[in-house]
Amino acid sequence: MNTKKLNQSIVDKIAEMLDAEKIQSVLTEIEDFHPEDVAELLERLDLKHAKALLYALPDEKAAEVIIELDEEVRAQLLLDYSGKELAQEVIENLDSDDAADIISELPQERIHEVLQSLEDPKAREIADLLNYEEDTAGSIMAKELVKVNASWKLMRCLREMRRQAEKVEQVHAIYVVDDDDRLLGTLSLKKLLTTSTKTPVEEVFDRKIVSVSTDTHVEEVARLMRKYDLVVIPVVDSQGRLVGRITFDDVMDIMKEEAERDYQMASGLTQDVESADSIFALSKARLPWLLIGMLGGVISSRVVDFFDISQFPEMAAFMPLIAATGGNVGVQSAALVVQSLANDSFNESIIQKLLKDLGVGLVTALVCASLMFAVTAALGKPFNLSITVSVALISVIVFAAMFGTLVPLTLNRFKIDPAVATGPFVTTTNDVIGLFIYFSVAKIVM
Amino acid sequence: MNTKKLNQSIVDKIAEMLDAEKIQSVLTEIEDFHPEDVAELLERLDLKHAKALLYALPDEKAAEVIIELDEEVRAQLLLDYSGKELAQEVIENLDSDDAADIISELPQERIHEVLQSLEDPKAREIADLLNYEEDTAGSIMAKELVKVNASWKLMRCLREMRRQAEKVEQVHAIYVVDDDDRLLGTLSLKKLLTTSTKTPVEEVFDRKIVSVSTDTHVEEVARLMRKYDLVVIPVVDSQGRLVGRITFDDVMDIMKEEAERDYQMASGLTQDVESADSIFALSKARLPWLLIGMLGGVISSRVVDFFDISQFPEMAAFMPLIAATGGNVGVQSAALVVQSLANDSFNESIIQKLLKDLGVGLVTALVCASLMFAVTAALGKPFNLSITVSVALISVIVFAAMFGTLVPLTLNRFKIDPAVATGPFVTTTNDVIGLFIYFSVAKIVM
Numbered sequence: 057m058n059t060k061k062l063n064q065s066i067v068d069k070i071a072e073m074l075d076a077e078k079i080q081s082v083l084t085e086i087e088d089f090h091p092e093d094v095a096e097l098l099e100r101l102d103l104k105h106a107k108a109l110l111y112a113l114p115d116e117k118a119a120e121v122i123i124e125l126d127e128e129v130r131a132q133l134l135l136d137y138s139g140k141e142l143a144q145e146v147i148e149n150l151d152s153d154d155a156a157d158i159i160s161e162l163p164q165e166r167i168h169e170v171l172q173s174l175e176d177p178k179a180r181e182i183a184d185l186l187n188y189e190e191d192t193a194g195s196i197m198a199k200e201l202v203k204v205n206a207s208w209k210l211m212r213c214l215r216e217m218r219r220q221a222e223k224v225e226q227v228h229a230i231y232v233v234d235d236d237d238r239l240l241g242t243l244s245l246k247k248l249l250t251t252s253t254k255t256p257v258e259e260v261f262d263r264k265i266v267s268v269s270t271d272t273h274v275e276e277v278a279r280l281m282r283k284y285d286l287v288v289i290p291v292v293d294s295q296g297r298l299v300g301r302i303t304f305d306d307v308m309d310i311m312k313e314e315a316e317r318d319y320q321m322a323s324g325l326t327q328d329v330e331s332a333d334s335i336f337a338l339s340k341a342r343l344p345w346l347l348i349g350m351l352g353g354v355i356s357s358r359v360v361d362f363f364d365i366s367q368f369p370e371m372a373a374f375m376p377l378i379a380a381t382g383g384n385v386g387v388q389s390a391a392l393v394v395q396s397l398a399n400d401s402f403n404e405s406i407i408q409k410l411l412k413d414l415g416v417g418l419v420t421a422l423v424c425a426s427l428m429f430a431v432t433a434a435l436g437k438p439f440n441l442s443i444t445v446s447v448a449l450i451s452v453i454v455f456a457a458m459f460g461t462l463v464p465l466t467l468n469r470f471k472i473d474p475a476v477a478t479g480p481f482v483t484t485t486n487d488v489i490g491l492f493i494y495f496s497v498a499k500i501v502m
Numbered sequence: 503m504n505t506k507k508l509n510q511s512i513v514d515k516i517a518e519m520l521d522a523e524k525i526q527s528v529l530t531e532i533e534d535f536h537p538e539d540v541a542e543l544l545e546r547l548d549l550k551h552a553k554a555l556l557y558a559l560p561d562e563k564a565a566e567v568i569i570e571l572d573e574e575v576r577a578q579l580l581l582d583y584s585g586k587e588l589a590q591e592v593i594e595n596l597d598s599d600d601a602a603d604i605i606s607e608l609p610q611e612r613i614h615e616v617l618q619s620l621e622d623p624k625a626r627e628i629a630d631l632l633n634y635e636e637d638t639a640g641s642i643m644a645k646e647l648v649k650v651n652a653s654w655k656l657m658r659c660l661r662e663m664r665r666q667a668e669k670v671e672q673v674h675a676i677y678v679v680d681d682d683d684r685l686l687g688t689l690s691l692k693k694l695l696t697t698s699t700k701t702p703v704e705e706v707f708d709r710k711i712v713s714v715s716t717d718t719h720v721e722e723v724a725r726l727m728r729k730y731d732l733v734v735i736p737v738v739d740s741q742g743r744l745v746g747r748i749t750f751d752d753v754m755d756i757m758k759e760e761a762e763r764d765y766q767m768a769s770g771l772t773q774d775v776e777s778a779d780s781i782f783a784l785s786k787a788r789l790p791w792l793l794i795g796m797l798g799g800v801i802s803s804r805v806v807d808f809f810d811i812s813q814f815p816e817m818a819a820f821m822p823l824i825a826a827t828g829g830n831v832g833v834q835s836a837a838l839v840v841q842s843l844a845n846d847s848f849n850e851s852i853i854q855k856l857l858k859d860l861g862v863g864l865v866t867a868l869v870c871a872s873l874m875f876a877v878t879a880a881l882g883k884p885f886n887l888s889i890t891v892s893v894a895l896i897s898v899i900v901f902a903a904m905f906g907t908l909v910p911l912t913l914n915r916f917k918i919d920p921a922v923a924t925g926p927f928v929t930t931t932n933d934v935i936g937l938f939i940y941f942s943v944a945k946i947v948m
Binding site: 088090092214217218221222224226227228244245246249250263264266282283284285287303304305308311312315316318319320322323324325329330331332335336338339342343345346347349350352353354356357358360361365366369370372373374375376377378379380381383384385387388390391392393395396409412415416419420423424427428431435453478483484487491 | 672690692
């Protein structure tokens with residue numbers, strides 16, 4: 057890595073330099089820093105120092121740093137910028153998608169102020185982007201792209217691209233459109249470089265192209281880009297006209313958020329938190345599942361009371377085992393369904409799926425039950441109790457497997473995020489129903 | 503989307519055409535298919551049809567399809583290819599990284615056969631790639647790239663790039679090297695298109711570049727590319743010479759696998775399975791955690807027996823609640839640590855971390871305990887039992903929070919994947935210790 061790596065001693069050194077108001081030395085020190093690392097530096101400095109440093113950065117660099125900042129730090133640092141400064145020093149130096157992101161975070165009256173200080177076409181482009189619904193391709197796309205007309209010769213393409221490239225930071229694809237701006241395909245850099253400059257675009261461009269429309273959901277965009285290994289995907293409007301493009305890095309962020317959300321849901325956290333958050337925020341994210349789990353615990357206690365445990369006190373010893381196994385099996389089944397749904401790899405019908413889970417349930421149930429039969433016998437437990445535990449285990453595992461499969465499928469059918477199922481609902485329900493089955497079997501056997 | 507979408511009726515139609523040996527009509531039918539979709543089609547057809555179709559595809563398209571196939575299907579379909587056919591029809595049409603992937607899956611004697619049928623420099627490049635250790639940047643990089651010498655003028659760059667581009671499918675970056683092939687930076691397409699062709703490269707190229715070395719771990723490569731929003735990252739050897747590049751799509755696959763592994767671990771699956779796998783494979787992935795959970799259940803039963811539950815049978819009703827809460831809190835804490843470690847966002851020391859988790863534990867514990875005190879009172883339980891349940895809950899939650907934090911941190915210290923902690927170990931241990939605390943409190947209070 058050529059870019060310098062940030063560590064605490066560099067942060068301390070820079071804080072000292074800022075205290076001594078040696079701003080020029082700081083700028084030299086961080087000259088080779090990647091914007092992402094400068095952003096991290098600002099986040100670690102105290103607010104006063106961070107403001108001084110951000111203010112001293114050249115406009116273009118400052119803009120690149122600002123988009124990398126944490127949303128909250130960004131809000132604080134931008135507080136002192138007037139609408140006009142924001143427009144001219146920050147927004148003008150950003151691609152339209154990043155600009156729209158930052159503007160959308162501002163309070164309503166400031167949005168208006170900033171948009172008024174921008175010149176067209178930037179102002180119009182951003183206002184346009186702000187209109188798309190959240191989580192659609194339109195809301196995350198950028199307007200900057202390089203496009204050529206199918207009827208042009210390659211020589212003219214090079215000339216026009218030279219003009220367009222001034223505005224575009226990185227050129228990942230050259231789009232080919234017709235006279236009405238409708239997307240026809242792409243022109244590869246390879247073709248552009250290796251074909252005679254007198255050849256018309258239509259003879260050499262690639263018509264196979266995957267595009268999305270402005271209202272495509274971002275998760276679908278992510279899925280398509282991943283499936284087809286795309287760096288960039290073009291966005292078209294309802295008439296098929298090319299209106300923007302989405303690059304892989306925005307999609308990576310979405311994928312990552314999605315995976316983290318599922319993971320947190322599976323671990324019983326109900327809010328997007330990280331360990332650096334406050335004790336209050338962390339407690340708030342944890343309590344809902346704990347409370348649902350406790351509600352399950354209270355219902356379990358009613359089940360135990362209902363069957364009058366004092367009649368068979370020796371049954372108590374295996375209650376944790378029955379409840380835990382039911383919960384575990386349910387989560388496993390639910391997680392597999394959630395993953396299949398996320399990967400869109402669902403070729404089996406619900407019936408096939410349930411039949412298979414019945415099979416898996418039976419196999420695992422028989423293994424677990426025979427093992428527990430042997431263990432309880434070895435522990436010298438009464439024969440009736442061994443039978444009760446084993447029969448209950450089989451019923452609990454099979455039931456939990458089917459239930460764990462059915463719940464996320466049902467949630468998905470009703471357009472609720474199926475990952476919810478790997479959290480509170482399935483585990484708790486299986487705990488309770490597991491105990492119910494256990495005692496019901498006991499009623500018959502013992 | 504312009505490319506055609508695959509569905510079951512298309513698959514059936516194509517199978518019929520293949521039965522009638524109308525291979526030419528099939529080729530017309532799938533002409534606009536993306537290689538990824540052709541691969542899916544082959545996976546859905548029976549083996550005989552798939553072989554016939556793959557054989558009929560033009561070599562270049564066949565090669566693109568082959569890299570998108572599932573590893574097992576690929577092995578079956580390539581069985582009939584001779585080493586020479588594999589080399590000339592498939593490998594020659596692939597980038598070196600994909601070629602190395604496919605070759606590395608072959609049996610040892612076939613690898614030799616294929617490499618012998620390849621011409622240099624391809625044979626040497628692939629043999630070279632096969633030498634890197636698994637999970638290093640070297641093992642996933644491609645050799646194909648476009649590079650220019652810092653001392654050249656832009657005019658010469660264009661000429662040389664035209665030559666190099668013939669071999670490179672997509673040009674994401676133009677690398678700048680010195681006379682010894684050492685990586686100096688990148689030249690942007692924008693600069694190349696908008697600067698006078700008489701300018702030397704050294705005056706306009708960008709020296710800020712993030713690179714990795716051949717032995718960098720792939721997860722670190724993924725982290726860097728995500729952090730710095732890179733489409734492609736250059737790979738250098740120990741002397742700093744440019745030897746390859748890694749593109750985002752390979753990294754996306756790694757990220758996805760990583761996230762799925764963590765998710766599966768958190769849901770108690772010990773192997774990488776998907777719901778389409780066989781009943782046997784699915785049962786095998788589920789049993790280990792279930793058995794560990796059952797071992798915990800058996801130990802719990804010993805704890806219950808040890809304290810002689812028949813003395814206080816009314817305690818049994820709240821055992822599930824205590825055990826479940828301990829397990830839940832532990833998983834929440836562990837998941838937060840795992841996520842922090844994965845994001846490399848660990849700025850707090852272990853002591854700070856534990857103190858904070860103590861705080862979060864106390865807050866959630868007090869909320870849960872007061873609630874349960876009220877509930878048990880409302881249910882008409884004896885005062886002593888209410889006290890026991892509440893005090894036990896506080897101890898269990900605080901303990902589980904600290905334990906859930908400490909375990910993944912310790913695993914990580916010993917280079918074991920901390921995500922293991924969100925699976926069996928923490929939950930089961932907390933179940934058992936939770937019951938132990940519950941009965942110990944009862945001994946004192948009741």
